[in-house]
Amino acid sequence: MAVTEQEIKSALESLGLPDGGNLISRDMIRALSVDAGTVRFVIEAPSPELARRMEGLRQAAEQVVGQVPGVTTVQAALTAHGPAEQKAPPSLKVGGHPKPQNGPMKIAGVKRIIAIGSGKGGVGKSTVSSNLAVALAKQGRKVGLLDADIYGPSQPRMMGIQKRPSSPDGKTIIPLQSHGVTLMSIGFMLDPDKAVVWRGPMLMGALQQMLGQVQWGELDILLVDLPPGTGDVQLTLCQKTELSGAILVSTPQDVALLDARKALDMFGSLKTPVLGMIENMSTHICSNCGHEEHIFGHGGVAAEAEKLGVPLLGALPIDLETRLAGDAGTPIAAGTGPMAEAYGRIAEGLIKGGLA
Helix, strand or coil, X not given: CCCCHHHHHHHHHCCECCCCCECCCCCCEEEEEEECCEEEEEEEECCHHHHHCCHHXXXXXXXXHHCCCCCCEEEEEEEECCHHHHCCCCCCCCCCCCCCCCCCXXXXXXXXXXXXXXXCCCCCHHHHHHHHHHHHHHCCCCEEEEECCCCCCCHHHHCXXXXXXXXXXXXXXXXXXXXXXXXXXXXXXXXXXXXXXXXXXXXXXXXHHHHHCECCCCEEEEEEECCCCCCHHHHHHHHHECCCEEEEEECCCHHHHHHHHHHHHHHHHCCCCEEEEXXXXXXXXXXXXXXXXXXXXXXXXXXXXXXXXXXXXXXXXXXXXXXXXXXXXXXXXXXXXXXXXXXXXXXXXXXXXCCC
């Protein structure tokens, strides 16, 4: 049986780093290639100083990969970010008025674009987006994640990236990689402590840039984490991009469902098919006594999905570890356990349904 890249990555994940994480979660593997039984890859250290102290890790990586069945030869090299890579990229103006389009934009190399929306804020839409992206990547899909929540971009924190994307010519943008996902966010381009004070045209222009000027590469699916509500970003995405559909996230609370219905109506008006709904914060299980409590009500999203004739893709509980993992920059879906399995089931359902 031929050796796969995923088998090699799984082996490398077993090597823990002294300051936490592993070579895969810290995005330190480059140029991984598998040719029959020959495996080659590069370990990229954050600095030349660290690279000089990582020879033991390089040897350990060769050894653990060499134990994968079917591997006959392993060649691992060490490299590091040089001084030139730390310099600011050429000036890239973000925002501004959108450019005219002849019709809906189709992103080269991207098979499907799915928007993830919510009627109101605070329902966990961004948490669901990051974990679903990671869960799909774990199941072998080439996944991109666009953080289109212009006013409140949270994916840089949730995906554990604080770097700025490179722009070799001041026009095109090279996205970043994290947990197997290709990632772009307006949060990478702006000061994280500064508010985005933009009118509609600036928002539309920024979204057009992040869709059209980013070199997304070959993707099976691009997930777009929308801002809450039914504003300019949603209108621009639905009208100016060839969307495969949308997924709506809501809590079962009546107030959240009131706004979710507005979002559903918006997608319907814009002729964007709703592929399904996800009920977040569906239940809470006490970590001390095991008592289950429906803090935000019970079954509201399932009933709404049945009423509209769309699938209920999954129900996710309130979970402390999920919040801690997102704050730490490693989505819960990247690991193991009940929550990772729950996101895995949603991802598997999308794949089996031909949606991802």
